[in-house]
Amino acid sequence: AEQRPRVWVSQPLFDDTVAQLGAYCDVVATPEVTAHDSAALAAQLAGMDGALVTLNDRIGAAEVAGAARLKVIANVGVGYNNLDIPALSAAGILATNTPDVLTETTADLGFSLLMAAARRIVESDRWLREGQWGQWSFTTMLGADLHGSTLGILGMGRIGQAIARRGHQGFGMPVLYHNRSQLPAEQEQAVGARYVGFDELLARADHLLLVLPYTAQNHHIIDAAALAKMKPTATLVNIARGGIVDERALADALANGRLAAAGLDVYENEPQVPPELLGLRNIVLTPHIGSASLATRRAMVQLAVDNLLAGLGLGPDAGHPANAINADLLTSG
């Protein structure tokens, strides 16, 4: 009998969704969340036809070297800096991601962090619980306004645009953005955003949100020099990838009054958060939960399952995964 394709699911996701793979494949599931090292990944991928992975799984040439049958890696997540795409392409392995389904949820989290940081919500909560609320005072926990202030967005993809809409339509904020390329005029108008240079964005933003993909070029693009160009009254929010910000420089700016507040959902070496940041009161820290609503996380797994099956030439979209990253493999194959 012909052997069914074998797929590896790298950590528990949603059983009912993952079970759909069972109609076409033999599923090898990892029973708990583990931080996979290179050797463990290589061992898991050997003998597999496909894999459903998350940002915990860093996969490149070394990890797929012994995986002769591997055809598709379906990443559950829109960011795919955990995958070495050129290496996977060279090995003939298709990679897919999960855009669109998480756009609005992630924009919500970005705005939540902004509001929490600018209005000192978490700091207020901690202070109250500590019993420090002696009597009501006019000058307790003074923060910065969102409404009417200038919203800056670095990276104007789907999530950046969803954040711009929230700021423009909901909070009456002038929105400035910087991006690799300027959006077409009608798209700028739809989200109420104006293109400016990087330095102008830093200088003019009252609140700056980072929503750009992590690449070698934008490693530590927010460093001490960039922070020095920002207003000391500004808020910085990072919902992209930790490596975009120099965490030491950020902690230094927050500690020394050169930046008012920050909100971070991502860190350079997750799950490690530098003690310099943990010790600050003017920063809100969340554990990479940008897309973490139940509905959206379910939609992400469903999309990844669909992509995986389609990439393997199985199921209703056989051969046509909706979200191929190295799509050239599909046409040249």
Ligand code: 8YV
């Ligand atoms: C995911 C994310 O939870 O989509 C992304 O880029 O960072 C998160 O939405 C993560 O990628 C899971 O693999």
